Amino acid sequence: MIGKRSLRKAASARLMKIDPELALRFCPPSSISVELTSACNIRCFCCPVGQGKIPKGRMSLSTFRQILGLLPRHIRKLDFSHRGDPTVNRAFPELVRHAQRKGYQTDLYTNGLLLDRYIDEIVECGLTTIRIDLDGASQESYARYRNGSSFERVRDNISRLVEVRAASKGGYPRNIFMICVVSTFNEDEIPEIQALARTLGVDQVLFKTAITSYGGKYYNDQAAQDDIAPKNRALARQPRAEGFVCPFLWRGAILHNGDLIMCTVDFEGEYRIGNILEENSYKRVFFGPRARAMRKRILSGTAPLCGSCGVVDENHYIPEISLTFA
Numbered sequence: 001m002i003g004k005r006s007l008r009k010a011a012s013a014r015l016m017k018i019d020p021e022l023a024l025r026f027c028p029p030s031s032i033s034v035e036l037t038s039a040c041n042i043r044c045f046c047c048p049v050g051q052g053k054i055p056k057g058r059m060s061l062s063t064f065r066q067i068l069g070l071l072p073r074h075i076r077k078l079d080f081s082h083r084g085d086p087t088v089n090r091a092f093p094e095l096v097r098h099a100q101r102k103g104y105q106t107d108l109y110t111n112g113l114l115l116d117r118y119i120d121e122i123v124e125c126g127l128t129t130i131r132i133d134l135d136g137a138s139q140e141s142y143a144r145y146r147n148g149s150s151f152e153r154v155r156d157n158i159s160r161l162v163e164v165r166a167a168s169k170g171g172y173p174r175n176i177f178m179i180c181v182v183s184t185f186n187e188d189e190i191p192e193i194q195a196l197a198r199t200l201g202v203d204q205v206l207f208k209t210a211i212t213s214y215g216g217k218y219y220n221d222q223a224a225q226d227d228i229a230p231k232n233r234a235l236a237r238q239p240r241a242e243g244f245v246c247p248f249l250w251r252g253a254i255l256h257n258g259d260l261i262m263c264t265v266d267f268e269g270e271y272r273i274g275n276i277l278e279e280n281s282y283k284r285v286f287f288g289p290r291a292r293a294m295r296k297r298i299l300s301g302t303a304p305l306c307g308s309c310g311v312v313d314e315n316h317y318i319p320e321i322s323l324t325f326a
């Protein structure tokens, strides 16, 4: 059944090209990405953070509290994901606990390598969803993309988290998802990865098409990056559909310092529309003159990153091979 929000969103998408401000007032964002740190502990093949191009910074609990105090009521879900890995910020369980007390749904994306430091806290802090990357069935295939990580440690961390959740009273995180970015390194291992996810006891395994271009300035060898696209075109990212309207126009991301940017493809703040802490308001920034001008540029295709960015839909998961176990 199609929900009320989906119907509203569909109407808003039609309106977006005619009057973006009206479209967003009719259907404002219900979720936002929040960057708990811009630092990472591994070096993924395509990720600009992994290429060491991004200055490091972390969000403190007091900044996080201030930010939540400024968010409007229509935002009900926080996605802890952008540059960096949220688990590198040692305070992350406390931040999640605070968000949960304030009634937010919370969704955390992680490479999973450091989870063993936090298993009990993750189960106790009330996190709604955790998405852990494990994109291979062996160290060899996995670490070609997740450079500097350990297949065994991440696998064991997932297994332990599932076990501890099963023994807990609360049953958090409600969803434990395993994420597999499909590339030429792992496209021949899909059945093994599905079997591994089943054995580990996760609720879902979600296969995702890979972005292979974040723009030349982030990566020195674009040809090597292009080469990781799977040979099986059905598993590769497809071109945008006719009439594409970027889903990030209904989202945005807050950086660790309170900067609000339009989308999570923007690793260097080129789509920065202001700082909600300095303005002491989310709404003044999100509906302000800089945001309006940026939206016009995005919609007209003249914003700097939109032409080469790999975003073609909401989440890029591949339903034909993704599995739900729970």
Ligand SMILES: C[S@@+](CC[C@H](N)C(=O)[O-])C[C@H]1O[C@@H](n2cnc3c(N)ncnc32)[C@H](O)[C@@H]1O
Pocket: 040, 044, 046, 047, 080, 081, 082, 083, 084, 085, 086, 109, 110, 111, 131, 133, 179, 181, 208, 209, 210, 211, 212
């Ligand atoms: C940029 S990461 C940031 C959060 C966290 N560090 C992580 O890797 O899970 C957000 C999501 O993008 C996924 N991702 C990483 N490289 C990707 C790529 N080349 N194409 C598509 N998604 C990718 C990650 O697996 C994760 O699910």
Ligand code: SF4
Pocket: 040, 041, 042, 043, 044, 047, 048, 049, 050, 082, 083, 084, 085, 110, 111
């Ligand atoms: S994709 Fe995530 S884990 Fe990999 S380098 Fe980027 S931020 Fe780190």
Ligand code: SF4
Pocket: 246, 247, 248, 249, 262, 263, 264, 265, 266, 298, 303, 305, 306, 307, 309, 310, 311
């Ligand atoms: S860069 Fe990509 S994700 Fe960002 S606004 Fe443009 S099309 Fe959307």
